[in-house]
Amino acid sequence: MTTNSEQAGAQMTPAERVAYGALGAGLAVLGLRGGHPVQRLLLSAAGVVVAAQAITGRHPVATALKINQGADGEVRVSDAVTIGQGPEGLYARWRDLASLPALMTHLEKVEVLDEKRSRWTVKAPAGTHVSWEAEIMAEEPGRRLAWASLPGAAVENSGEVLFRPAPGNRGTELVVHLTYKPLGGAAGAVVARILGQEPGQQLRDDLMRFKREQELGYAPTARGQSSGRAGAGKGTQEGRV
């Protein structure tokens, strides 16, 4: 159902296909070598995806990360998750803009200016920050929340969250669409880079964290448990007996 201009990077040129084929093979080889096992796995998987897309001639990175880049340079990221809660409470959690940074981890701070307007801040390298003003474009409690940056933002961006009942009393289907359009200039480039770090994966992680916060009330973890690695585990006391 995508139109031509939205199709993920359309077809690659023959030269691109050769380059991506080599990149894929390289990533796969790196993945098979040393390093952290998580990195190895992700590198190998990325390598296989890239190589496969070289073979089919589809643009690799865009499809791999659930990102679409339109002809106008606008980047779109979207994902969805089903949460076993009613839509009203979930909506209220998102409508509380000041607490958005807890949901969307690339945000550092959101300050509410008035009913509609707010100031959003993301962290930039070397301890600097980039901010812009945004406005609520639509608020339909329990159904839809949308926002967009106001003119003058370093990066033109917008987002919407849809809440719809999942069939069979399974709670709420939450669908997120984000778009941003780098405008050039130093600040724009920086923000584009921050937002552009695996935005598809970041959104996925954000949605799963939100689901677990809502369903469990905490984030399951294996961090801090014992292992045979140096420094593992909280308890360092010798035997319990």
Add this chain to the structure above:
Amino acid sequence: MKAVVWQGTNKIGVETVPDPSILLATDAVVRVTSTAICGSDLHLLDGYIPSMEKGDILGHEFMGEVVEVGKAVKKLKVGDRVVVPFNLACGVCDPCQRGLFSACDNSNPNHRMAEAMYGGVSGGGLFGYSHIYGGYAGGQAQYVRVPFADVGPFKIESDLRDDQVLFLTDIFPTGYQAAENCNIVPGRDVVAVFGAGPVGQFAARSAQMLGAAHVIVIDRVPERLKMAEASGAQTINYEQEDVLLALREATGGRGPDHVIDAVGLEAHGHGPGALLDTAQQKLRLTFDRITALRWAIMSCAKGGTVSMPGVYGGLVNELPMGAAFAKGLTFRMGQTHTHRYLPELLGRIESGEIDPSFVITHRAGLSEAPDLYKAFRDKKHGCIKVVLNPWA
């Protein structure tokens, strides 16, 4: 404490590591009294499951005594004797609510790795079974942290021995679910089981408990076939007979009504398919060797079920889909929803219908674990099932 630790492919050791502690209010800590080595642990030994890290504590079949509970734990208390399902489930998500505990949405903190490999979704976490499955420390140790303590651990209040209830953690429910997935018509259906390892043994006995008219077990290891025969099953040694022909003969040309593949991704076997699989697996061009699965599909009767408790990890080559389609087969597979079966299967043990300890061939302390992993993998010394006492 002492624990069995993965040190690399083909390298397993026993190390002194920090004791586990409560990390979340819903955790418990269990002092392990018995733990077992599982056939699926051998895939870790052999390096076929990605995302293992040096120092990971192994083991997902364990039981013991609760020694500590987090503040939010309500059903368990210190001193309770429990068996702990090998998979972790949150108990509140939609799959958990439907009894699909192994498909839990929330118990795998490393969901992104599983999503990358498995079609954008992740099943639940597992104890001691790599970082794709959550990176949870395993129970081949003196103590283990048990997350979701009100959901997984199942209290044993009768005076049954550890040996009799330990396998409720995995292989008994796994074999039972494999048989249940066949929807056996009692007194009518013939069930064939490929693989007479521990899961195959429990699958065969479960098929009998569910009323199969006849059960046939296929393997190549004499002592495993003998163990299956002891339950009244017919056996076929595929190194001595043409397995497909023997199954045709045993079923009047129909084929078994249902076939259970209790082998999974490291199947042995012969023929060009098996050789190709092994070569490609060594080159990492394919993940899984699937001789048993091919035989299962080729032998199964029209309208039958191919039930797969054996673990698959990736891609397979040369699957006879035409045969599966022509016969209208149903495929059932996946990790076991262990939690769901515990009350019923404990009841079958308490009533004397089955004594799961029949499968145990070796008992030892933790220090012997590295040798026993290898004996189990190489099917030496008659090794079928190893139980370890972490305090011996």
